[in-house]
Amino acid sequence: MMFTAAVIVGNPKPQSRTRDAAERLASALGATSTTIEVSELGAGLLGFGDPLVADAVARVQDADLVIAASPTFKGTYSGLLKLFLDQFATATGLAGRVAVPLMLGAGPAHALAPELSLKPVLVELGAICPAQGLYQLDKRYAEEGALDTWLGAWAPAIHASLREDGSR
Amino acid sequence: MMFTAAVIVGNPKPQSRTRDAAERLASALGATSTTIEVSELGAGLLGFGDPLVADAVARVQDADLVIAASPTFKGTYSGLLKLFLDQFATATGLAGRVAVPLMLGAGPAHALAPELSLKPVLVELGAICPAQGLYQLDKRYAEEGALDTWLGAWAPAIHASLREDGSR
Amino acid sequence: MMFTAAVIVGNPKPQSRTRDAAERLASALGATSTTIEVSELGAGLLGFGDPLVADAVARVQDADLVIAASPTFKGTYSGLLKLFLDQFATATGLAGRVAVPLMLGAGPAHALAPELSLKPVLVELGAICPAQGLYQLDKRYAEEGALDTWLGAWAPAIHASLREDGSR
Amino acid sequence: MMFTAAVIVGNPKPQSRTRDAAERLASALGATSTTIEVSELGAGLLGFGDPLVADAVARVQDADLVIAASPTFKGTYSGLLKLFLDQFATATGLAGRVAVPLMLGAGPAHALAPELSLKPVLVELGAICPAQGLYQLDKRYAEEGALDTWLGAWAPAIHASLREDGSR
Numbered sequence: 001m002m003f004t005a006a007v008i009v010g011n012p013k014p015q016s017r018t019r020d021a022a023e024r025l026a027s028a029l030g031a032t033s034t035t036i037e038v039s040e041l042g043a044g045l046l047g048f049g050d051p052l053v054a055d056a057v058a059r060v061q062d063a064d065l066v067i068a069a070s071p072t073f074k075g076t077y078s079g080l081l082k083l084f085l086d087q088f089a090t091a092t093g094l095a096g097r098v099a100v101p102l103m104l105g106a107g108p109a110h111a112l113a114p115e116l117s118l119k120p121v122l123v124e125l126g127a128i129c130p131a132q133g134l135y136q137l138d139k140r141y142a143e144e145g146a147l148d149t150w151l152g153a154w155a156p157a158i159h160a161s162l163r164e165d166g167s168r
Numbered sequence: 169m170m171f172t173a174a175v176i177v178g179n180p181k182p183q184s185r186t187r188d189a190a191e192r193l194a195s196a197l198g199a200t201s202t203t204i205e206v207s208e209l210g211a212g213l214l215g216f217g218d219p220l221v222a223d224a225v226a227r228v229q230d231a232d233l234v235i236a237a238s239p240t241f242k243g244t245y246s247g248l249l250k251l252f253l254d255q256f257a258t259a260t261g262l263a264g265r266v267a268v269p270l271m272l273g274a275g276p277a278h279a280l281a282p283e284l285s286l287k288p289v290l291v292e293l294g295a296i297c298p299a300q301g302l303y304q305l306d307k308r309y310a311e312e313g314a315l316d317t318w319l320g321a322w323a324p325a326i327h328a329s330l331r332e333d334g335s336r
Numbered sequence: 337m338m339f340t341a342a343v344i345v346g347n348p349k350p351q352s353r354t355r356d357a358a359e360r361l362a363s364a365l366g367a368t369s370t371t372i373e374v375s376e377l378g379a380g381l382l383g384f385g386d387p388l389v390a391d392a393v394a395r396v397q398d399a400d401l402v403i404a405a406s407p408t409f410k411g412t413y414s415g416l417l418k419l420f421l422d423q424f425a426t427a428t429g430l431a432g433r434v435a436v437p438l439m440l441g442a443g444p445a446h447a448l449a450p451e452l453s454l455k456p457v458l459v460e461l462g463a464i465c466p467a468q469g470l471y472q473l474d475k476r477y478a479e480e481g482a483l484d485t486w487l488g489a490w491a492p493a494i495h496a497s498l499r500e501d502g503s504r
Numbered sequence: 505m506m507f508t509a510a511v512i513v514g515n516p517k518p519q520s521r522t523r524d525a526a527e528r529l530a531s532a533l534g535a536t537s538t539t540i541e542v543s544e545l546g547a548g549l550l551g552f553g554d555p556l557v558a559d560a561v562a563r564v565q566d567a568d569l570v571i572a573a574s575p576t577f578k579g580t581y582s583g584l585l586k587l588f589l590d591q592f593a594t595a596t597g598l599a600g601r602v603a604v605p606l607m608l609g610a611g612p613a614h615a616l617a618p619e620l621s622l623k624p625v626l627v628e629l630g631a632i633c634p635a636q637g638l639y640q641l642d643k644r645y646a647e648e649g650a651l652d653t654w655l656g657a658w659a660p661a662i663h664a665s666l667r668e669d670g671s672r
Contacts (some may be wrong), residue, residue: 053312057231091321095321116284120283123300124300128325129297129298130296153259153263153294160329163328163331
């Protein structure tokens with residue numbers, strides 16, 4: 001099965017571990033991916049209707065799979081990521097797309113955040129989120145096997161949803 | 169596609185609207201369903217290892233689709249429903265099963281609860297929850313077309329996940 | 337300042353670490369406390385109107401401070417604790433009482449649960465929850481100083497709320 | 505009792521109903537208030553260290569009471585509001601300040617959002633949030649008596665926390 005992923009990186013700092021972790025996840029799932037660094041979209045994010053931002057939204061909508069990735073700020077996703085997600089239409093903005101919420105944190109205390117706070121935002125946009133939200137430690141995400149347990153549990157569900165998606 | 173659903177009813181009162189709504193949902197999704205009235209399991213729920221409770225858990229695990237249904241108590245699912253869900257093993261208790269969180273309420277104020285509080289519990293048990301948590305008004309759930317918008321948006325994702333399930 | 341605390345223990349097992357941690361917290365805050373082991377209330381919890389349960393509810397309502405304590409089951413509070421909290425009236429059941437949500441877990445991954453899932457239930461009952469929900473590791477809660485950071489940050493806010501309470 | 509409030513308005517549109525509702529709330533609680541329109545802070549919000557943003561943070565920290573106000577976007581607070589809250593230090597950024605999460609929405613379905621998603625962010629910054637998160641309908645917040653039930657339930661708790669604050 002061939003499919004594409006859009007990796008949305010909500011870290012204010014470019015070339016972050018957030019980005020690296022999200023791209024590794026896309027690759028581990030078997031996707032060819034394109035990356036949107038939200039921080040590069042600039043001040044157009046602060047309003048609505050900016051063409052650069054609209055183009056980034058369209059790039060996300062062109063993908064089969066969306067990985068929405070954020071560092072953990074104040075126990076949840078970054079304002080920067082939410083600023084970009086606010087640009088999508090409610091219920092239809094990601095309808096039919098399969099999405100995975102991913103967050104990186106310095107310690108384990110906020111591990112529930114992808115499931116409890118980021119996933120509901122993606123679902124509100126219409127995204128299908130068949131897997132548990134993924135939380136990774138920023139010191140360990142790149143270790144050999146760091147994704148194995150999560151992939152073993154959830155990759156089949158993601159691929160099943162993508163197959164359906166492919167048949168649109 | 170033929171598939172079975174287990175309807176878990178977490179209402180302390182038997183023959184509730186919660187049950188009716190959940191069975192209608194199972195039927196609307198095309199499932200042949202069996203119903204577990206948690207209230208009928210009795211005091212064995214208060215501990216672990218009760219054979220009647222273990223049998224109910226096994227009946228849920230035999231189904232392809234699980235509808236976990238609750239009235240809204242204190243802004244979230246009932247203690248009775250959670251008592252039953254606590255009987256399943258973490259991560260594996262519902263692994264590979266597709267599940268839908270359903271809550272009924274008297275008013276619209278708690279509409280976020282199925283997505284924000286009930287779904288994460290099901291996912292923690294390993295369930296695949298591809299659809300947005302469903303909240304229905306207890307005065308309106310039985311009206312013609314009450315499920316149409318939700319089914320239009322989410323039934324395809326549920327069926328896609330079930331197909332994968334069928335291929336195990 | 338003299339004040340009383342009701343410690344609600346939502347662990348199915350009596351004499352649990354959950355209980356010990358909650359009683360230590362009551363003591364560290366300077367309260368004289370009474371403990372309700374929800375597990376001892378028995379099958380009356382499964383319905384409404386049981387006199388033993390009603391008496392336990394009244395004991396909680398007689399206290400100035402309520403510590404609602406639970407082990408972490410499936411990423412959130414136990415069904416047993418919620419079963420008891422469901423016995424209180426919405427908005428008024430704990431109105432004017434100061435409450436602290438406390439959860440114990442085997443690992444740090446569910447540390448957000450007291451704040452994100454247990455506190456909102458207490459607030460829905462009318463309780464004033466001025467402190468961040470407290471999560472403790474079941475292997476470490478009894479260590480010297482385990483509560484120091486949390487107490488330093490939040491005890492003043494709890495005491496301020498209790499002083500107001502004392503003036504009713 | 506004299507006290508000051510900082511009203512943080514996380515609506516991308518200036519002079520919004522969000523602002524009006526938040527200023528009415530500050531006034532109803534008896535505060536002299538200053539308003540920060542986050543949208544006026546501009547592109548400095550997208551990074552860290554901007555002097556205009558730092559000045560706005562300091563203005564918030566100078567107040568006794570903080571009202572964090574947002575329209576409801578995608579079932580939760582706006583990215584714009586979170587972008588500003590991300591500028592505060594974890595645990596200490598609002599330590600000792602009393603805060604109220606306020607959200608406006610077009611319909612009642614997202615009424616749980618201030619309590620379940622916005623309040624935990626404020627608490628993570630160290631803020632004391634003794635009141636239930638407040639959700640108002642954008643068509644009705646300005647009606648006579650719209651705040652009465654909420655104020656009757658929660659204003660005493662807020663004032664008690666502020667009195668303690670005053671004694672620092």
